[in-house]
Amino acid sequence: AALLDPELSHGENVTVVDADRQLIFNRDAGDNSTEAALLANGALHTRIDNVAVSRALAGHAGSAGFRDTKGHRVIGGFDPVEDLRWAVVVSQSRATVLAPVNRAASPPAKSKNTR
Numbered sequence: 640a641a642l643l644d645p646e647l648s649h650g651e652n653v654t655v656v657d658a659d660r661q662l663i664f665n666r667d668a669g670d671n672s673t674e675a676a677l678l679a680n681g682a683l684h685t686r687i688d689n690v691a692v693s694r695a696l697a698g699h700a701g702s703a704g705f706r707d708t709k710g711h712r713v714i715g716g717f718d719p720v721e722d723l724r725w726a727v728v729v730s731q732s733r734a735t736v737l738a739p740v741n742r743a744a745s746p747p748a749k750s751k752n753t754r
Contacts, residue, residue, distance in 0.1 A: 650731050650732060650735055651729060652665065652731070653665070653727065654666075654692075654707075654727075654728045654730070655720075655725055655727050655728075656687045656696075656725060656728070657724065657725055658696060658725070660687055660692060660696070661683055661686060662683070662684075662708075663677075663683070664682065665682075667707075667708070668681060685708070689703075690703045690704075690705045691715050691716075692726045692728060694717060695719045695727065695728065696724070697719075698719050700717065700718040702714065702715065702716045702717070703715065703717070704733060707730055711732060712732070712734075713730040713732055713736075714730065714736040714737075716728070716729050716730075
C-alpha cells in the first residue's frame with residue numbers, strides 16, 4: 640500500500656520500472672488504487688527509457704537530468720531494487736529544483752534613487 644501512496648512534496652513524482660523498462664507505477668498517472676487503474680494508466684505496456692532508468696537498472700544509485708513520461712525536463716534521484724530488478728525514480732521539474740540556485744545567482748535588484 641505504501642508504494643501506491645508515497646508521501647511526496649507537491650510536484651514530485653515516483654516512477655517504478657521493471658528490468659524490461661516497462662512501467663510498473665507512475666504517481667503522476669492519476670488513480671493507481673487498483674490493478675485495473677494501474678493498467679489503464681500505462682503499467683506493463685508503457686516503455687520508459689531515460690538515463691535515470693538505465694543507470695538504476697545497471698545497479699547504480701544517483702541523480703540525473705532527463706525528460707519524464709510527459710516530455711518535461713526534470714531532475715531526479717534513482718536507485719535500483721536489485722532483488723526485483725526494478726528501477727525507482729523520484730523526480731521533480733527542473734525549474735522547481737533549480738529555482739533557489741537561479742534566485743541566488745540573479746543580480747540584486749537596483750534600487751531607484753529619488754532625488
